[in-house]
Amino acid sequence: MEQTTSKAFPQLFLADVMEMNDATVSEMRANVEAALRKYQQFQTGSGGFAYWPGQREVDEWTSAYAGHFMIEAEGKGFALLPGMKDKWLTYTRRQARDWSPAEANSWYMDRSSLTQAYRLYTLALANQAEAGAMNRLRTTPDIGLQAKWMLAAAYALNNRNDVAQEIAKGLATSIPSYVEMAGHTAATCATMP
Numbered sequence: 001m002e003q004t005t006s007k008a009f010p011q012l013f014l015a016d017v018m019e020m021n022d023a024t025v026s027e028m029r030a031n032v033e034a035a036l037r038k039y040q041q042f043q044t045g046s047g048g049f050a051y052w053p054g055q056r057e058v059d060e061w062t063s064a065y066a067g068h069f070m071i072e073a074e075g076k077g078f079a080l081l082p083g084m085k086d087k088w089l090t091y092t093r094r095q096a097r098d099w100s101p102a103e104a105n106s107w108y109m110d111r112s113s114l115t116q117a118y119r120l121y122t123l124a125l126a127n128q129a130e131a132g133a134m135n136r137l138r139t140t141p142d143i144g145l146q147a148k149w150m151l152a153a154a155y156a157l158n159n160r161n162d163v164a165q166e167i168a169k170g171l172a173t174s175i176p177s178y179v180e181m182a183g184h185t186a187a188t189c190a191t192m193p
Contacts (some may be wrong), residue, residue, distance in 0.1 A: 003075030008035035
């Protein structure tokens, strides 16, 4: 799912940054449409998206990423398969409402809070903001820097610039470098149980 989305996502914005001839526009449109059709192979009965075609287990980050792509594609005039976005929205809203802070493990808390923040961002982008879940995450101690920025963006999309500015006030704008290792950063692998 991640590869399918990553191949097509940038193509949504090509026309915004460069001049394209008709053949290139047609190719870009065909690529985006193919990705959106392929999504039905990944969507589970719950409405979330699996990492691999036909899997039943939802991958939370990938589901948010897929939803983000669908929203942006729809905004660029692409047609979505009937019911796909609605099923995703129902699933994502339920997950956002049911989320609770992770256990004390700092790596897992960072990942869990960032996934929740991305989920909330995509819901706000779809004009389906979950204010209660946003407020719960906002008051959760020890959420990571990236999650704070994503949550601030969700508030801004929900016309709450006052809260977005409060969250962003004093936050660093650079992210420490890291090396991804099977879902864990090198810095946290040594401290994981």
